[in-house]
Amino acid sequence: MMRARIPISLLTSACVASLAVPALAQGASTSDSLSAPLDAGADTGEAIVVTGSRIIANGNNSPTPLTVVSTEQLMEATPSNIPDALNKLPIFQGSSNQRTAGAPSANAAGNFLDLRGIGTQRGLVLFDGNRMAPSATSGGIDTNTIPQALIKRVDIVTGGASAVYGSDAVSGVINFIVDDSFEGLKASGQYGISSRGDNASQRLGLVGGTYLMDGRAHIEASYEYYNSDGIGRISDRPYGVSGRGYSGTGTAASPNRFYDDMRRSDWTPHGAILSGIFADTVFNPDGSLRPFNHGAPTGSANLESGGDGGRVPANSLIGSLETHQAFGRFDFDLTDDTRFFVQGSYTRARNINNYWTSWANSVQIGSDNAFLRPEYRDALNAAGEESFTFTKMFYEAPPIITDAKTTTWFVNTGLKGELFGDLRWEATYSHSETQTFVTARNNENTGRLLAALDATTDANGNIVCRTSLTNPGLYPGCVPLNPFGYGSASSEAIDYITGDTSFKLTNAMDDFNASIAGTALELPAGPLQFAVSGEYRELSLENRSTDEPTEPLDCTGIRFGCSTNQLVWQFNTTASLPKMSQNVAEGAIEVNAPLLADLPLIRMLAVNGAYRYTHYSTSGSEHTWKIGVDWKVTDDLSLRGTRSRDIRAPTLYDLYAPLATSTSGFADIHTSTSGSVILRNSGNDTLTPEKADTLTAGAVYTPSWLPGLSLSLDYYRIKIKDAIVSLSGTSPEIQAQCQESGGTSPLCDLYVRPLPYSDTSAANYPSAVLSSPVNAATIRTEGVDFEGNYTTGLAGGQLSIRTFVAYQPKLVTQSFEGATPLDEASSPGTSVWRVTGMVGWNKGGFSLMAQTRWNSSQRPSSNPALVFETGRIPAVSYTDLTLGYTIEDSAVEPHFFLSAQNLFDKQPALFGGNIGYMYPIPSNYDAIGRYVTAGVSVKF
Template sequence: MRRTTTFVAMLLGASSISMASAAFAQEATTPGTAAGEPPAVSSAMPGGAPSDEVIVTGSRVVTGNTSPTPLTTVSTANLLQNTPTTVADALYKLPVFAGLPAQTRNPGNSSGNSGANNLNLRSIGAARTLVLFNGQRVPDNNVDQLPQMLMQRVDIVTGGASAVYGSDAVAGVVNFIIDKHFDGLKANGSIGVSTYGDDVTYRLGIAGGTTIGRLHIEGSVEHYDDPGIFSKLSRPWGRDVWSTQGAGTTANPYREVKNTRISNTSFGGKIVSGPLANQNFSTNGVLTPFINGTATGASTIQSGGDGAFFNTASLKTKLKNTQYFGRADYELTDDINVWAQGSYVDTNNKNNHQTNEFRNYTVSATNAFLRPEYQAAMAAAGVKTFTIGKMMEQAPPLQPETFLKTYIISGGFDGKVSMFGSDWSWDVQGMTSRQKQHTFNNANMDGAKAAAALDAVVDPATGNIVCHVTLTNPSAYPGCVPINIFGPTSESQQAIDYILLKTDFTTITTLKEVNASISGSPFSTWAGPVKFALSGEMREATVKTNSNFQPTDRVDCSTLPLSPAANAKTPMNCSIGSDGKSTQARWVSNVVARLPKASVSVKEVAVETDIPLLKDVPFVQSFNINAAARYTDYETSGTVWTWKIGADWHVNDDLRLRATRSRDILAPSVTQLFGAASVNPSGITDLHTGINAVAPVQTNSNPNLVPEVANTLTGGVVYRPSWLPSFSISVDYYRIKIGNAIANVSGNDSTVMRICEDSNGTSPLCSLYVRPLPFSDRSPANYPTLILANPLNIAKFLSEGVDTEVNYGFDVGSGRVNLRGLMTYTAKQRSQTLPGTVVLDAAGAAGLPSIRAVLQAQYVQGPFRFDLLERWHNSTRRSSNPNDVWAEGRVASRGYTDMTIAYDIKMLGGTSQLYLNIQNLFNTAPAVHGATGGSSSVPGLFLATTNGDDIIGRYFTMGFRYKF
């Protein structure tokens, strides 16, 4: 209580001082990019910074020309010129980001917002990238919730910035900045289609702003509609059904296998035990010999043959987004401004996750849908039950769908005043946001109803086929509809509707914050004014989840008839643990537990200073030291200090050197601390039983997590030769080391599974597996019924590399050519999730090429503009694990070319630009590669392509932009 009172007093004191002090400009003003202007602006680019000094992202006192922290600035107009879909799609092409847009990642499950576009600097996790909107935190790292029409530029700080902004700024900061002074009217519209004739998208938007005396108002409305691509089979690289097989050993190396199939299931239904084993219902009700494919090194995976595969997984998630934004600024006096802004975003995304199936399910040998001759063969062999595997093409797939409604309201005062003989800036602002996420699984299987429906018998009273439970316990399953799974199209719609239902949950998260800051120059040294900033901030984040479907729900085995097998003590398809309680999950796919409202609050105070030490001496045009420190008090984990010290050395007008050393943090989110448990199915190859199948994975929260601490070092050089106008080059080294990184330790991890197996069941990690039988039993019956995943402060992490940026512009006749190149070299990306385990190095492995580069070439002549954007990465190793043995060599390099042709037309008192954009001009196919372990070994579930490659193919977009 005392600390809270002290903090509030300090905050109010800073606010009262700031009311009499100078305006604090947090964002730099950067010229917009229109036809004829440079492709982008950065701290290394000639003419990039405006003539007057302005504060940039990453500091509260330093200008872009003297910032010791690497900063890249790109105009939104330029981003959308080359990628006219979303700002997120455009940013993913920059080499400092890693991964794919959420829409083109492998299909997500329904335990979260799987379609969210999260930014991931350095590929060290999206949670370690802080996203700001006009210098304020957004509720989470999800770019979809940010309005684009009035967005002016994006500042990307690629260095630790926790001392300035607090938690999450470990890899850096991405600040989306709007044009707060827009006057006029602008509109845009576009339509796009792939070369395969699908994924027809459109975008519409309008924005306006006006100034009336001291009042400025502006607003925008925009809508984006992308229907997605709901089948990987729509592309050649999806139809090939590649997956990774093998054990990664010399005797059985990992290999990429084409046309893979799961041999213990089929689309008609394969019998896998009893006298009719290895026969397949190739047509409804009729068995034929199961045709095996070629062995792959995995016990249940073959290439070719009658086996099934997950044939309904999405290639691209549907995304529909409507955004509203408004802002008003009013100058109370020449020195005081008041402002307020608000946004509301309505987002919907949906994808197909995987095919609904019955795999390793038990069926009675006297099932009423089974033909008499097959029942007789079972009886002759003395078999009471048999096991079957079937993927249901008749039924809808597991289909996560999220509706996300977000509002953010903020406002404040800023101003300026003269103190200590100089101008000072101040601001006081507050923000409140609420995000309501309603996520459905549109076709989730009820395990209890499925068990009841599979046990079909003939009603002796009517002669009709009914559920056995209808005769033994009718009140337990009213309206039970028996299901026939003996054939490709054998299920009735009524039976499908009975066993599948829509499960859902609603999560509401809020973020409230208030902050104040003051900055100015209290005095000067012999080398110039010393700049100083003081800031304070209070935040509270909350989360609450409502759900009627709990991951702890179990099938009540006592309500079902006992299995007809001899001496059976349990029903079919319902397991009971040693404690006599059911271990059979009620819901086959994702459900999220209900969670009462939980909250985390934090209070912070920070100082920053920039001290000029030398000026205009030999070899030193200027030399400044920049330092910052932040004291943070978390309600849950106590206090932590973060700091940064940097140096900026201008040798002369041409050459500049810079370096920083910082201590940064990532605090556990309120969801990681108190979030609801979720369960989702995941394909695994179980080392214990040798079975490749799907098992439910339960992800939990952990209230004992503490902030992870990162130590970051950066150093670089900027060269702008006076002998070559309009040329610049910057090279920056970075090193990020984390000793107590938060990692999700999951039983689905192949390393965790190997540790458990090597310990013969004695390792604590074996507690992550819930099995129906003792560990000593290695039969298929002991396949896990539940796998656990828990976040822990247990991992170690090191990332090291170099960023390079080159810019050059020159005239060609009456036109202008602008060139820009960006390259990231990742030398090390080492991680160790568990002590004593092998150290992984993702740098240069598939998913994180060691060299990622983008080259943009632009030619402008009058109203005409032509852009080429080349994206390229080098070849990669197959795996980050040095012990893995692969049959294939390196994954091939890939390059993708994007082209834009635009023309400006004067009309309606303004300027319209018509454009044609082609992404992946040459329709380059992605390289074939699948990761090791987990779902990558499950045919059809995930696309076997390396992270970062284009999986859509050539894509055309035509559109217009109008500005008045």
């Protein structure tokens, strides 16, 4: 049952517009309309096929659902970039972008598209039909690295396509199609800013192309620069200042509920003593002590409403993004039937986001610390306390910053042509290489922190680090750190305990492709078409790190709280990895057979089948297949359906990920002890490909009685088994299963303990908790997609209406057998119902585009076992409006536009995480508010 009301305006729009656009052909050209021609061959005369097949030349005859959106339409609705515009379509959810700023272990703020919400790594991204080297550890492609200035449209296959394209095409294919016949010179520029004066953006672009040698050759090139400043802190918006968030154990006795002014007691900016005679006190700015004001309890450890605790560290609300994108292409007709082409691109994308703050987490400080007031030193000495436990978040320090630079080179060349007038052949080679250079700026060095916290006086009465006297060569240049009270730490001391760490991850791919397609024979119902293809890929992965996580912490001369098991750096250093490689050999065949034609209720009935054999040097052989039916009942109505077996092979990073370490708070139920533990994450070279079974069934209706109207409806069901998931010992469910087994479960291997498992004393607290990818998860999703298009004349101009509707009532993930299934279909960031409606009108040089998006309400959590006192996160809608004007009689035809995203400045509903720091906006809610962009382009 639908659990939220769809606004009447959207339902009306959907009914008027029709509910779907039928599958569109790959060769569709852009136009002022919101739609594109259905039969590309009829429009261009070229022998081309739709994305999702190697032989079908008309999208209306494809059994696989396909959506085509022109770049013109995407950028008119969302001027920032093509991926941002795609993410407003309801078939995408869960994508990562500038909103998903994160830790310096990866390019967290890259633009990674997610079809259906089942993972960015399970949708295959193609650039003009070609694979690219991964730009993320997941194997995903950061679409910021795809040059966009000469992209004419994006084809989106919303069904399994591994039999045609190979691994990763589980949820579908996203194909960025190049305009390979651009002619002229076009320059453009734009500027945008939010209504609150932040997140300024600029775009500059230049595109040129011309025909040579009497039309036998064509050359084109483009360059585009884009910059978005981002929004530096969550607190730059009112909902980030309020401190409102969830807390509780999620049980009936202690349900999760909203609390105001949420704080964490272990994040205090004042500095708190946790043990001994001064336990539960905090420091004033002058170094004096006062009782810790704990505020109101909230039902969760360390979480309090009000008091002396700390708020969220300096996380960015929106990460910054800067891209440079260059592209060039040359075509040449060697003969009337053979064409040579070469194209290449260079892109550089940089994302920066604030992530965390330096933290002294439950460290030991000597009772004779020179920064302590004498009366406190005397009292501790009298009590016989040599040290005390201390915690503080250094809000006066600069934030720890994730700075990710991704550089991509791509070259693709080949020959294609025709034989005997009917056979199409192609042979291509491509090389791509992606380097992701991630730096953790202002990372905290544990050894320097502990050395700086052990402050004493020298012979002249100057406060110095004790190691400067006892071991002067161990931590040279040590600056003593005063942690007692907010603002007490000097900038020199903060500079000493922090530094930059980085790693460079390099993915490379060489890809050889060859195919031949055409008509095998004529059947009574039409031509039997076939395609045979082969592919060979070589992939490599290499990582170079400036700081190895296996390097032991040198505790020489440090008196308190130092252990060689501790991390040298607070956050996410990654081990170096020598070049690892993989080769993939594939062979595939596809057949499209018309069985019946020109019969009552059977205008045409065709069966499409595909089979692919793949051999991985790392995990053996796999078989994928697809069978599809296209039944044209009448000239107006078609029915279609597919059944397929699809795969996602483990990436080289899944298999051979270098050791990565970090620290985290951990409550160990085995020893009933809480503390800080080292987390170790690495790859697993025994992984095998994920396997998915996909079913689609749908209908396309293009009524002859109302030209310009088309409707389609498609049902899909995807079941993935042996899905690769990273299991971490920090999971409470994994802890519980290990405990229930008495230490015999394989899950117990995720805990490294100094003593036998039978020992439950605090001394057996884990020295490390492990995380590793395994083939253990299952994912199930199903739903219905609607798309719609209607074009007609209105008031002397052209009116175009397009509507996308997605209904996804099931998205269930179970991480391992026995784990609680998580229903993510209506969890924060996902909605069961998602609607996007577009209305465009143009007359002469004037154009108007209005886009409305609506997402149904969401549950506070995907875990059905958790109890919440508050209701659902409310439904939300956003409206975007763009006005354009072209001076048509001018030689350069200048085009001006003014666009407002989130026109009515709709603010998101509050949503709180139950881990103490608030990121109060589900990912499919707007975080910026009203955003205005103005621009101009000229064409020569």
